[in-house]
Amino acid sequence: MNPHVRSDDNCHLWVEQSGSGPPLVLCHGGPGMWDYLAPVARLLDDHARTIRWDQRGCGRSQRRGPYSVARFVADLDAVRDQLAGPGMALLGHSWGAHLALRYAIEHPERVSHLIYVSGTGIDPERGWHPHYERNLRQRLGRHLDRWEALGAHARTPAEQRERAVLQWSADFADQDTALRHAQHMATPWLGINEDCNQALNAEVKQELRGSDLIVQCRALDLPVLIIDGAEDIRPRWAVDSLHEALPNSRRLSLAGCGHLPWVENPLDFRQAVTTFLTQHSHQTPSQLHREPANREDPR
Template sequence: MDETVVTEDGVRLWACRAGQGVPVVFCHGGPGLWDTLDDVAALLAGGAAVHRWDQRGCGRSQRCGPYSVGRSVADLDAVRRHFGLDGMVLLGHSWGAQLALRYALDHPRRVRGLVYVAGTGIDPDAPWHDDYSRDLRARLGDHLERWAELKNRERTPAEDRELSVLQWSADFTGDRALEQAERMATPWLGVNFACNAAINAENAREWGSPELRARCATLEVPVLIVDGDRDIRPRWAVDSLERALPRVTRVVLAGAGHLPWTEDPDGFREAVSAFLAQVSPATQAPRG
């Protein structure tokens, strides 16, 4: 059942809850997209109480700023309060992995564990983005010319969707990549480009700082990093995060792309389910 979370500044966020078990709150990718993690929720059915939400200005949530990392962290806490969660596991994908990490750094006592899926680490943005841009163009193949033509001009809403489907197809592997991207874009809820630009600009200024690395080094929350080894975002960018975290496990799924549960659902479910069992209240030692 759909629910409405009202933030302290009065913005309405779409949310829903399903399942029983360890409370897990999803943080979808973007910035500026909406929750497309239906398949992840289905994979965890039976072992987790999954809480999903659309971030501020995105999807089914009210299209209203301001847009910032700090505001996103506060909105995530509003979701936690709405569902009455004293402690939760966070599962973040891509940009959502960064958001979940930032929340865990700000509120570690509210987080039982963090599942960091296909994030981009804590290094500065520019080095990995050069490799990403090269890999994106290579993966687009025959669709590169149309993608570049759409990207470099003003577009209609239908063309926004076409551009997104082409770009998202590079996040999958195999012959069904375009079909899988079409499924991800259905229903089409529109990209919030203003949100995307604002948060990406903030991350470009602040991500990669020595202060961020030092905060990660003191984070006592258990973390599971899940990668696909065929993600067009270079996986070496996550190495610095893995090195900084004191309680971390990393699983790399062979043959999987940026949405690793798509190409290896069994491997993804096995890794995440084992982690949830490890951090569930029944098995987790009390934290002083």
């Protein structure tokens, strides 16, 4: 299989497929990181043909811009067009959840299901971030001093990796295993594209302040599963406005896990996602848009 998709502006994007069934495209977080969703693919391989990719400028994809939400939406559409076909299910994690949401808003006829994992919502002021910073420092505990010291000066690649591992360890609820999980995420270390991270974060912040995203979400009548870990250090109330705006969404919080719920609670994560994916599986995306809204909230 060709390990790359070529975007419409000739950027080569690394991709990998596995499993069998209807296509499910996975969007990793960051921005500026690489795909770390292989464990999610393994959980779902018997229910879907999973398609993972490194976003442009990240990981194994070509190191070039431009870095904008519109450009990343177009890249995702190239992945869909060349590997998934006319329609697909979408699963996005963290920043990737926002990317998947934006894609679904712009191309609803090409999306059958949207799975929004550990996203941070659509509140205009992004008021969750001070709470995240406070929770991050608290959960870092004895590693806080080292994390701050590494952030106070220019870092070697080894120090960049060390700081990332410490920061990512706070994304897990069980601190006895958190460092091990974070080390696994950082292996192999493919480097964080800071230019990509800064550009996209700045654009999303501006977008949320000035756009009609809530209005667009109200018009997005396709099935959406909002799923996250109950102990994520990003406050989950930040997602309330998104859930309220979507006419056909379900929300589920998994106990005993943080920002990567499939790592710490894989059985419940798999059951929730596979159950959601099998609903309406016989219908096309355009037919799904005519389904009546479902406002069930198990939380």
